[in-house]
Amino acid sequence: DTGVSQDPRHKITKRGQNVTFRCDPISEHNRLYWYRQTLGQGPEFLTYFQNEAQLEKSRLLSDRFSAERPKGSFSTLEIQRTEQGDSAMYLCASSLVTGDSETQYFGPGTRLLVL
Amino acid sequence: AQTVTQSQPEMSVQEAETVTLSCTYDTSENNYYLFWYKQPPSRQMILVIRQEAYKQQNATENRFSVNFQKAAKSFSLKISDSQLGDTAMYFCAFMLGYDMRFGAGTRLTVKP
Numbered sequence: 001d002t003g004v005s006q007d008p009r010h011k012i013t014k015r016g017q018n019v020t021f022r023c024d025p026i027s028e029h030n031r032l033y034w035y036r037q038t039l040g041q042g043p044e045f046l047t048y049f050q051n052e053a054q055l056e057k058s059r060l061l062s063d064r065f066s067a068e069r070p071k072g073s074f075s076t077l078e079i080q081r082t083e084q085g086d087s088a089m090y091l092c093a094s095s096l097v098t099g100d101s102e103t104q105y106f107g108p109g110t111r112l113l114v115l
Numbered sequence: 116a117q118t119v120t121q122s123q124p125e126m127s128v129q130e131a132e133t134v135t136l137s138c139t140y141d142t143s144e145n146n147y148y149l150f151w152y153k154q155p156p157s158r159q160m161i162l163v164i165r166q167e168a169y170k171q172q173n174a175t176e177n178r179f180s181v182n183f184q185k186a187a188k189s190f191s192l193k194i195s196d197s198q199l200g201d202t203a204m205y206f207c208a209f210m211l212g213y214d215m216r217f218g219a220g221t222r223l224t225v226k227p
Contacts, residue, residue, distance in 0.1 A: 033215075041217075041220070042119075042208070042218055043217050045216075048213050055213070056213060091160065093160075101167075103150075103162060104162075104210075104215065105162065106159055106160035107159060108159040
């Protein structure tokens with residue numbers, strides 16, 4: 001399978017715990033995106049990387065959210081001190097930017113439930 | 116900020132018939148991309164079709180085609196010969212640079 005993969009697929013945690021999600025993009029893709037999707041809504045942009053550089057992070061939902069892509073390959077999204085309102089699907093997408101053309105390909109998502 | 120509106124929360128269609136899903140967006144920019152993504156129940160988001168704003172010709176992918184009206188800021192998706200496997204949430208998306216905005220989605224049910 002050469003698509004975008006995410007791990008874990010499901011995560012249940014207690015309020016106040018930290019959680020970390022991993023995304024493995026399509027291997028030749030240079031951009032990686034994180035989104036949050038709540039029930040009945042479309043995905044909402046959180047942050048993105050161009051290779052290992054995080055070029056936009058102002059739309060991370062709070063300072064409890066952080067993301068890394070240390071070697072320009074896989075990425076992690078961490079939520080510290082989780083709250084019940086963090087319960088959602090967290091989606092990763094990757095793309096290969098060539099000139100002005102770009103199409104994002106999505107992973108299966110990590111569904112987070114905060115109790 | 117760019118916004119995307121899908122005014123049909125739910126739609127249904129009989130198998131083999133044609134259905135059109137609506138999408139409008141708001142932007143003052145000229146060079147952008149538009150997408151339709153499909154999200155089947157409990158499965159990942161799949162690209163259905165994309166349209167470059169600078170192209171006047173409407174994009175087509177097999178049974179899927181779009182009606183892109185740039186002046187009206189409208190981007191509808193037509194599904195011909197609907198199949199049971201087309202049952203899914205359909206999201207319209209607008210992309211400018213790295214920024215992709217999604218509509219709230221239309222839940223399409225194809226009935227046998």
